[in-house]
Amino acid sequence: MQQQPFSNEPLSISDLPKFETVPLQPLQKKYFKVIAFNILVFTIFLFSGISIAYTMFIEEFTVMTGVVVVGFPLVVIVIILFFARLGFRKKGYAFRTHDAIYKSGIIVESTTIIPFNRVQHVALHQGFISRKLGLATIELFTAGGSTSDLQIPGLLLADAQKIKELIAKKINPAATENVVSIEEENKPQSEANDA
């Protein structure tokens, strides 16, 4: 690899753009319906399991155990719902000229930043409910392994497509439509400068 002398003019680090002050966009309000639906599915599974258990051990059920068996899961679900709501409000994203930022978490607040010139490819996902609501999830893949891939849920499909195209253009200005080809074309380049 050619060693470029790293020109380093006096650069005040405090003048650099700050990722922490970028105003973040909230996720689409509709997206909470998707979260709620997932919790609902979980609840249904949980209670069908409980009712199967009930039919099997019907003699051993007292009022007390009944209250515990139904009440405890209910409390858990209410807590899950509460935290989901809280977490939903905390989630936010931003796209800058050179990177994508995504912030989330209640107990641990984490911010992930992926520079566009490290994105390998972009994918759009749509679940069943998301499709009905016109929402989509965008996923940025990097070479840093699955831990460093970034998923931003709850975007309007039109927006997500726009963002995807924008990033695709940034990754590889030549190919704008076919994102799949980007993944393949990026690789040979990387070995091109051995001299």
Place this chain on the structure above:
Amino acid sequence: MPNSSNFSEPQRQSLIGVVVLFANTIQKTIRAFWPLVLIWMVRIESMNKLVLFGGTFVVLVLLALFSYLQYYYFTFHIDEETEEFVIQKGVFNKTRITIQLHKIQQVNINQSLIQKLVNVHKLEIDTAGSDKKEASISAISHELALALKERLIALSKTSNETAVDEISEIEEKQTFIAINLISLLKIGITSNYVRSFALILLFFSTILENIQKVVGDEVLDENQVTNYLDSLPIITSIVLVFGIFFTLILTVNLVRTVIKYFNFTIQKSRNSISLHYGLLATKNILLNPNKVQKVTVSQNFFQKKLDVTSVKVYQASSGEQELKAKDQIEIPGCSVAERDKILALLYQNLPVKGKKFKPNWRKLAVNLFFFLLFPIAITFFLNWSFQWIEWDLWMIYSLIFIVFAGILVWFSFKNYRLFVSNTFIIKQNGAWDIDTSIIEPYKIQAIETHQFFWQKVTNIGSVSLSTAGGTISFTTANFDEIKQLVNYWLYQVEISEKNWM
């Protein structure tokens, strides 16, 4: 087979290679049934010799036949029309592996012990991308392997630039570093205690369990051992048990290190680096400095005194997602001078430690809580409710533990540092083995910051930097400083024109 060296017709491996296949099959069979084999060996007295040897013989003959069939049905050739390398194999399940020639990245020729004995080689083909299938030919003569390698590379050359390097690599090589036996011995006696201990423990517990299952307590009576130890003074028995384990660990370490890394040489040609090592099985690995993402140098107190370190080089994974073992290369037992030579080779100039960042004192407090107070509290409550040991004894054990864990926690805090310069990010950590991980800012793939909600008040947070060869994280430090660093690293990545691989 001189007529077969254009590889366009399907051809078999070397006939003598049946031996290798046979050995592999036996190895697999033993690995699958080794507890059974062990039981036979223990009960060999009481078994019918005729059945035993007859049975073994029949099994061996069947395995030999199977190996011959494996040999017979294994063919390989280059299909020039479709530009593919084709392997066909399988006795019962037929498999056809095709590899597009332009996807071939590396062709490696290796030799294991058995392959050495019958003078054949193993040829492995490494492809680009996430192809799960692996292509290897396990018994091929050296000339044929070289010819095939050259042919594959020549054919893939047109579309693949890495292949050009491979050709030049054949031309001339000069030995760059050779690690001598003394250094290996030094590394052997100073590292991997825990790993070897776990190995020994696992080994013995499996054997014991299997023996006891079959013969009951007749052969090895645990009580006998405990009784014997009880009859000795307590200090002697502790020293005895400790001494036995320590000698075992040292022996295992020494033997493992020497067998694995014997005759470790690093060779350098014009634009590639290759490593060769191994006593019984020789390994041959190609190292591409451009692919290097992270380098970890580790050294403990003893190793510092003996002037040895080990260097681990993490290359970008050729697979899509997970890190593969072959992308991590360990160079054991190099001196500080050799380490610097390797680093200079990988990075053109020697990594310098830049501005120093320390963790907050709360990191020490948290670690003391989890590794010192918490275990003591648990043993206290357990002993309180179950009365296992006398309280005096509990005090003594706790004191020993406090001193031991305290020292470890203190040193791991003291060694926990991050150094940031324009061109390198260096993280140092560890209590006994001190690891120094080096990455270059422009090779960062993603940055993540974390903060627990209660850390907001004290302005503490963590950061992790992902590269294609692993992650570096720095926790419980001044969050303002971290944010400033993140902005600086993002700037470095985003203006970088250099290829990260």
